[in-house]
Amino acid sequence: METFELEVALLRGPLAVIEVGGYINNEAGEAIVATARRLLEEGHRQLLFDLKATRIINSIGISLLLEVLEMVMEAKGTLAFCSPSPSIAKTFQIMGLAQYARIFESRAAALDALSTPS
Template sequence: MNKFDIQIREDGDHAVIETAGYLNDSLGEQLSEKARELIKNGYTQLVINLEKTTLINSIGISILIEIIEALHEREGALNFCGLSDTQERTFRMMALAKYAGIFPDEESAIANL
């Protein structure tokens, strides 16, 4: 459950960050660092693929909000994909869906950036 990993795929004007494991403060900080690095390098169109992310706690969600804010400051965009029904419900409750897209798969998340 807690084996975590982050993969980055850069492609043209966008980048995909794929996380695996339990998205808590520890993995969240690593994710935030990767996202900040991508933004610094000019990637303001990001997809976060959470298909392999087993659980996301409220601190992880808070860190995702920070990434959304960083992208909005640069007029960028963030789409999520691969969420479970519970994760999507939680994201909508926490208002993430107002500022980031939620899509079933990576292909549609990229297409809608």
């Protein structure tokens, strides 16, 4: 059984960094949606998901990430991902996710970019 871990690692103004580890399937995806909803309600409109410890994602997990994207877009916020494995980065590329979400190779690069007004 593959476990799933989710932790809000950093809250700084509008930014929230959420670390996600393990297997993003339906259960993990629902936990991500619930956490994202809470953070948006608390006023964090920049959500950065750090996928460094994410081993695999399935299409049900992806569909739930799209729900998060929709919520963030409605809130006129920014959704970002960092440190995806090559296979997850390829999955995002196949979907065309980079048109709607920002994707960074590392958390440092993401924090640098997100703290700079665009």
